[in-house]
Amino acid sequence: xxxxxxxxxxxxxxxxxxxxxxxxxxxxxxxxxxxxxxxxxxxxxxxxxxxxxxxxxxxxxxxxxxxxxxxxxxxxxxxxxxxxxxxxxxxxxxxxxxxxxxxxxxxxxxxxxxxxxxxxxxxxxxxxxxxxxxxxxxxxxxxxxxxxxxxxxxxxxxxxxxxxxxxxxxxxxxxxxxxxxxxxxxxxxxxxxxxxxxxxxxxxxxxxxxxxxxxxxxxxxxxxxxxxxxxxxxxxxxxxxxxxxxxxxxxxxxxxxxxxxxxxxxxxxxxxxxxxxxxxxxxxxxxxxxxxxxxxxxxxxxxxxxxxxxxxxxxxxxxxxxxxxxxxxxxxxxxxxxxxxxxxxxxxxxxxxxxxxxxxxxxxxxxxxxxxxxxxxxxxxxxxxxxxxxxxxxxxxxxxxxxxxxxxxxxxxxxxxxxxxxxxxxxxxxxxxxxxxxxxxxxxxxxxxxxxxx
Ligand code: ASP
Numbered sequence: 393x394x395x396x397x398x399x400x401x402x403x404x405x406x407x408x409x410x411x412x413x414x415x416x417x418x419x420x421x422x423x424x425x426x427x428x429x430x431x432x433x434x435x436x437x438x439x440x441x442x443x444x445x446x447x448x449x450x451x452x453x454x455x456x457x458x459x460x461x462x463x464x465x466x467x468x469x470x471x472x473x474x475x476x477x478x479x480x481x482x483x484x485x486x487x488x489x490x491x492x493x494x495x496x497x498x499x500x501x502x503x504x505x506x507x508x509x510x511x512x513x514x515x516x517x518x519x520x521x522x523x524x525x526x527x528x529x530x531x532x533x534x535x536x537x538x539x540x541x542x543x544x545x546x547x548x549x550x551x552x553x554x555x556x557x558x559x560x561x562x563x564x565x566x567x568x569x570x571x572x573x574x575x576x577x578x579x580x581x582x583x584x585x586x587x588x589x590x591x592x593x594x595x596x597x598x599x600x601x602x603x604x605x606x607x608x609x610x611x612x613x614x615x616x617x618x619x620x621x622x623x624x625x626x627x628x629x630x631x632x633x634x635x636x637x638x639x640x641x642x643x644x645x646x647x648x649x650x651x652x653x654x655x656x657x658x659x660x661x662x663x664x665x666x667x668x669x670x671x672x673x674x675x676x677x678x679x680x681x682x683x684x685x686x687x688x689x690x691x692x693x694x695x696x697x698x699x700x701x702x703x704x705x706x707x708x709x710x711x712x713x714x715x716x717x718x719x720x721x722x723x724x725x726x727x728x729x730x731x732x733x734x735x736x737x738x739x740x741x742x743x744x745x746x747x748x749x750x751x752x753x754x755x756x757x758x759x760x761x762x763x764x765x766x767x768x769x770x771x772x773x774x775x776x777x778x779x780x781x782x783x784x785x786x787x788x789x790x791x792x793x794x795x796x797x798x799x800x801x802x803x804x805x806x807x808x809x810x811x812x813x814x815x816x817x818x819x820x821x822x823x824x825x826x827x828x829x830x831x832x833x834x835x836x837x838x839x840x841x842x843x844x845x846x
Contacts, residue, residue, distance in 0.1 A: 423475065428452070430462060431469040437462070438473065489537035494572035494629050498525070498540035499562050501555070501586075503548055503579025505606035505617045518545040519610075528610050529618055535625040535683075539571075548579030548586065548605075553704035553815065556589040560701045563594060563601060567699060573600040573628035575621070580605035580659055580667065583638060587654035588809045591636040591834040592816040595702050596695035600633045602651070605640060607665050616641050616665040623649025623679035630685055635692050635835075637676055641665040651676040653689075655809045655836035658778065671778050672804040672838055705819040712736060712811050714776060715743045721754060724761040732770045732814045732825075735762075735798065736807045741773035741782040742789045745796075759796060766797025770825050772814055773800040774807040781838075799826050805836050 422428065422441045429438045430452060437460060439452035449461045489495065500506055500520050506528065508519050519528060520542045526533055543562055544555065559576065566574050578586055583605045590601060602624040606617035624639035627649075636654035643666050656673035678686040711727040714736040727733045737743055745759035746752065765771050773782050773793065781804035784790030794801065805813065810829075813836060817825040832839060 422450075422470070422472070426472050427474040429471040429473055430467055432462065432466045433468060490533070493535070493537045495570075496536040496538055496573045496575055496625065496628055497566040497569070497571045498538050498575045498577065499559065499566070500540060500542045500577045501544045501548070501551075501559070501579070502546040503577065503583075503605055504609045505577045505604060505621065507609050518542060520545075529621055531618075531622055532625060535622065535629050536573075538625075546579075548582040551582055551586060553589075553706040553708065556586060556593060557701075557703040557706065559586065560590060560593045560703060563590070563597075564699070564701050567599060571599065573602070575624050575628070576601065576603045577621070578603050578605050580607055580640075584654075584657050584659055584668070584806075585808050585812055587636055587638050587657065588812040588834075588836070589704065589816070591654035591836075592813060593702050593704065594636065594699070596697045596699045597636065598634055598695055598699055600628050600631075601636045602628060603636070603638045603654075605668075607641075607663060607667060614665070616646075619646050619681060620649055623651075623681075626683045627651055627677060627679050627685065630683070631677070631687075631691070633676065633691050634694060638668060639679070640668040642675075642678060647681055649679045651679065653835055655813075655834050656806070656838075658806050658808060671806050672780070673835075702816070702820045704815055708732070708815055708818055710734070710811060710815045710818070712807060717744070719744050719754075719758060721757040721761050724758060724765065727765060728768070730769055732772070732818050733765060734772050734774055734807055734811045734814055736776045737773050737782075737793075738776060740780075740786050740790055741775050741784055741793070741798075741800065742787065743793065745789060745792055759792060762793065762798060763796040770814060770818065770829070771798050772810055772829055773798050774803070774805060774810040776807065778806055780804065799829055801830065803830050804838050809836050 426441045428441055429436060437452055437454065439454040439460065442451040442453050448464055450464050450467060452460045452462065454460055500518060502518065506518055506520055506525060520540060522538065522540050525540050532538060543559065563574055583603055587603045604620045604624045606615060606620055608615045610617040620640055627633065627639060638652040638654060638657050639649045642648040642650035644664055652668055652670050652675050653673050656670055657668055658671050659667050660669045661667035674689050676689050678688065709730040711730050711733040713723060713733065715738050735743060743758065744755050747756040762771060773784065775782055781802055782800055784794050784801040813829065817828050821828055
């Protein structure tokens with residue numbers, strides 16, 4: 393729509409534009425947020441008008457949540473099914489605390505969960521006064537007393553070590569306020585990194601801190617936001633769990649949330665609601681939609697020492713490099729001024745370091761580069777297989793890597809947790825870093841039987 397142009401039809405509905413009027417309608421007649429039915433010669437689409445920078449294209453948000461870009465010239469007919477009412481009034485539901493319910497702080501960092509589509513920007517925006525939150529999730533105040541706070545409103549892919557420190561400090565503030573638990577709403581892309589980061593930095597934590605995300609925003613029929621948030625609230629309300637966990641959908645159905653271990657979980661699907669899975673581990677518990685809890689793994693005992701925040705050094709440079717066929721030495725050399733490097737090897741933890749024919753000469757230099765790096769900074773192996781443990785003793789390649797100074801043998805941490813743990817150790821325990829990498833500190837390394845058969 394043209395800047396400043398007044399929508400002709402946003403107060404009306406069921407207006408149909410055809411032929412000559414379509415271009416006029418596309419420029420002046422449609423208002424972002426209007427629900428429209430759009431016809432081309434071959435198909436009809438119904439969706440919500442999104443703002444578009446490219447004036448040749450008309451963007452519709454379909455019911456599935458995906459944006460569809462239609463070439464304007466191909467549109468033959470448009471019908472405004474429902475005009476957008478931009479003045480959405482938040483419910484004035486009471487948020488006053490109820491006796492007998494646990495006090496749970498909700499710290500919002502952004503992402504899809506407590507968001508709705510913004511018809512001004514086409515992205516999602518936070519809906520985050522207590523009233524708005526409760527109007528979106530009206531069951532919440534029956535389960536917990538909430539005091540939601542907006543910490544940041546950002547996509548989780550943009551987070552860095554500074555944000556982990558900020559969150560840890562906010563958790564510490566809430567602990568001082570004597571809350572019974574904390575829910576952190578978070579984008580899903582790097583939710584497992586943040587969960588691991590908090591598991592390490594919140595030392596001797598004595599309350600539950602549950603991270604919750606949503607793969608689909610709350611204004612979509614298929615949204616997982618409500619179930620994930622309510623299951624997290626139920627879990628805190630009904631159990632004595634201590635530590636950091638993640639609550640997401642157990643399956644693609646709306647039947648149960650699953651509480652996953654902070655240091656052993658990974659996002660395994662781009663869009664499915666059950667994208668988060670425990671890797672080389674088991675979930676803590678299942679929480680059914682109706683609030684029944686099944687404990688799967690015995691909870692931690694209360695800590696024996698006082699809670700303290702052990703933050704990340706935000707000035708550190710920690711790398712994460714995936715092995716692949718035709719790897720170049722320059723890819724490794726790029727990390728020479730870093731403070732730590734996680735290698736994501738193939739299989740048991742391998743990199744192409746064997747010079748065995750006329751095509752593999754580069755591999756000798758790759759091994760030398762790894763050796764040079766390992767003299768300057770901790771170089772830790774992890775596996776791109778994800779399931780199973782690192783074993784640098786099975787093949788010659790693993791033995792050579794160990795001789796070159798690569799550490800991390802026998803660990804079954806995900807590459808992401810290895811990255812977070814390395815950064816946290818370099819920040820807090822630089823001298824014992826290599827030794828502690830393969831010691832289980834926060835449930836990140838399986839004590840027994842790390843192999844996962846299925
Ligand atoms: N890219 C988004 C994020 O991680 C996706 C989401 O909100 O889940 O913040």
